[in-house]
Amino acid sequence: MQAVSDYDLIKKFLEGNESAFNELLKRYQSKIYWHARRMLGNHFDADEITQQVIIVLYKKLKTFEFKSSFYTWVFRITHNQALNYIKKMKLKSFLPIDSDSAKNLRTNEDVVKNTEDKESLERLNEILKELPVKQREVFLLRRFEELSYEEIAEITGKSVGALKANYFHAIKKITEKMNVE
Amino acid sequence: MSSKKEIILKYLSGTLTREEEKAFLNLMEKDGELKALYEQITAKLNALDLLGKEKPVDGNYFPNLLPRAKQKLETAGRSKAKFKLSPSFAFALFSILSLLFFSSLFNSSFQSKIYVEKIPASDGLTPAQAEMVNFYLENQLYSIAPIDSLYNREINLGISGANSSDLLDYYETALLNDNDLFNIIDDNEYNSIYTNLKKLKLF
Known part of the structure; x- marks a missing residue:
């Protein structure tokens, strides 16, 4: 049996079928979460972004124009939410409003339970945190989501040339960090 | 590097042209170090x-993500609703704000009036300037007269010009407000202020 397409599910949801949204979310929630997690480097912040993206999707799905793929639309929302969140975090880091309990939550709470998996993610974060946000984003979308530059350009609104340059600098820094000479 | x-890295990031890519792949076949x-x-x-x-x-x-997000959405909606003004409260607030606005307008007109009236309108003015000042006074057009906007700045300049440096200091350090200033300075100082205003071609 052929699976129902994203477009059909969106249409059903817009006709009032709530379970269509659940189905749609099941397809993408893991991708949203893992992209956010790789961008932010911890579960706490990734969870915040994922929930925010779900809320935006729920509220804005009626504005979806069936021109682009739903996949890139979801990533565009995730991209915007992550960037806004990072901006807020940067602001918070300058102001004494980030409570200790929030910091503890950021480091302690995790849905990944396996120690080895946690260590892998920490190692990845150690390497990626050196990258500027734009470079990190294009690197993640290319390596982990296996998106083309054209698709990434659609998500980020940047030119393909700029994205290639970002990716070049990202892998240059990463290989330096990983001691490849 | x-x-x-x-x-x-250029090859991997796709920044090489097709020709450069071909050349790179050919080179890699020959250069063992490059390949390694x-x-x-x-x-x-x-x-x-x-x-x-x-x-x-x-x-x-993951199964709990959607219910949690929906809960968050509802909570946000409720807290928004909390701040929704009821019509009667909105009306009361509007009335108070209107009252405050009009009273401030009256005060400002009143102050302009004092200021304009204390200036000897006919003294040393050209007929056109006198006509303009009289027009404002007679028609009580203090609010549209070019007095309010100039008031604070020009009064300072006027006092400076009149060498009333102590008064100016008090005024600048906010020990005196505009009304106090008017009550303190005498007619001669008003004349000095007025002379300075004239120099500035405000009248």
Whole structure:
């Protein structure tokens, strides 16, 4: 049996079928979460972004124009939410409003339970945190989501040339960090 | 960074032209060192992919995401609703704000009136200037007269010009407000202020 397409599910949801949204979310929630997690480097912040993206999707799905793929639309929302969140975090880091309990939550709470998996993610974060946000984003979308530059350009609104340059600098820094000479 | 590494990274990032790509692949077949470095770099990047691969998570996490997001949405909606003004409260607030606005307008007109009336309108003015000042006075057009906007700045300049430096200091350090200032300065100082205003061609 052929699976129902994203477009059909969106249409059903817009006709009032709530379970269509659940189905749609099941397809993408893991991708949203893992992209956010790789961008932010911890579960706490990734969870915040994922929930925010779900809320935006729920509220804005009626504005979806069936021109682009739903996949890139979801990533565009995730991209915007992550960037806004990072901006807020940067602001918070300058102001004494980030409570200790929030910091503890950021480091302690995790849905990944396996120690080895946690260590892998920490190692990845150690390497990626050196990258500027734009470079990190294009690197993640290319390596982990296996998106083309054209698709990434659609998500980020940047030119393909700029994205290639970002990716070049990202892998240059990463290989330096990983001691490849 | 070595030139070999740079060309590998350019190849991997897709910044080489088609011709350059072909040349690079040909070169790699001949240059063992280049090939070894290429393999080392791709192996490191592949290892990084493994580090960031999706991991198994707590079984309740994803099924609970949507209910949690919906709850968050409802909570946000409720807190928005909390701040919604009831019509009667909005009306009361509007009335108070209107009252405050009109009283401030009256005060400002009143102050302008004092200021304008204390200036000897006919003294040393050209007929056109006198006519303008009289027009404002007679028609009580204090609010549209070019007095209010100039009031604070020009009164300062006027006092400076009249060498009333003590008064100016008090005024600038906010020990005196505009009304106090008017009550303190005498007619001669008003004349000085007025002279300075004339110099500034405000009248």
